[in-house]
Amino acid sequence: MKIPDLSVVIPFYDEEKTVEPLTKVLVNEFKKNNINYELILINNGSSDKTSExxxxxxxxxxxxxxVHVKVNKGYGWGILNGLKIAKGEYVGYMDGDLEIKPDxxxxxxxxxxxxxxxVGKGIRDRAxxxxxxxxxxxxxxxxxxxLFFKFIKQVNANPKIMKRDCYKKMNLNSxxxxxxxxxxxxxxxxxYKVVNEIVSYTPRRAGESHINFFDLFPIIIKYIKNTIKYRFER
Known part of the structure; x- marks a missing residue:
């Protein structure tokens, strides 16, 4: 079997309304552009019909x-479970909530x-x-x-794509x-050379956000601690 040009991991957590529409648009886009692709759909511990x-x-x-993750241990855990089986020369991931236009x-x-x-990362075209x-x-x-003396706009935005060898060297664990x-x-x-690409962002149309205001504060604290830790880690 020919090695895919690109492997895309998409984690879904109770996203039964977006799984099929998103996937079909991606399939059509990749076929239309003659890209040898691989989509890895992650059921990240969902309790709705996402699995089916x-x-x-x-x-x-x-x-x-x-790929079915029985217990949702986090957003990153779903992505890591997909990346470890990805075969593409380039590997990446995107959210499954349709907030980012599939193209x-x-x-x-x-x-x-x-x-x-x-490495490539998306930048949302609006706040x-x-x-x-x-x-x-x-x-x-x-x-x-x-901390890094480098301005990276929307550090946490995605999609993200990496060369396969670069991904391997990163040894991701979050x-x-x-x-x-x-x-x-x-x-x-x-x-590594990092580039940005503007992507079209539209607030969620289906399903519910899995982060609310009360979740946000502890996440921010953890982000700050982890960033400082990684900055000074050898």
Whole structure:
């Protein structure tokens, strides 16, 4: 079997309304652009019909793999479970909530290839709909700048794509949301070339956000602690 050009991991946690629409759009986009792809759909401990839908899509399309994580240990854990079986020359991931227009991952892949970059990340074309998340994101970008002397806009935004060998060297281990930051931190420490691509963002239309205001504060504290830890870790 030919090695895929690109493997994309998509974690779904109780996203029964978005799994099929998102997947079918991606399949059409990759076929239209003649890209040899692999989609790895992660049922990240869902309690709705996500599991069933993921399995049905994997049966229908040869380029799709279904992975079932019995217990949701975090956003990053779902992604790590997908990346470890990814076969593509480039590997990456995106959210499964349809807030980012599906062609964003395709445009990012083209940008990474065109510029011979090691890592690519999306930048939302507008601020998040949640005021507190927007403030937290901008504050974190500022902290990141002071610690690494490098301004990276929307550090935690995705999709993200990495060359396979770069991904292997990163040895990612974040089980929570910090995986986005871990990738950028390790990319900078390894002097990898990082490029950005603007992606179209629309506030969630289906399902519910899995982070509320009361969840946000402890997440911010953990982000700060982890960022400082990784900054001074050898």
């Amino acid at each position: 839908i993921v399995d049905n899509l994997a049966k229908k399309f040869k380029s799709i793999k279904a 964003g991952i395709l445009n990012l892949y083209k940008k990474v290839k065109k510029t011979s970059a090691d 998040e709909s949640d005021f507190f998340k927007t403030i937290a994101s901008r504050g974190y970008d500022l902290l990141f700048f002071f 089980k929570e949301w910090f995986i986005d930051s871990e990738i950028i931190i390790k990319a900078l420490k390894n002097n």
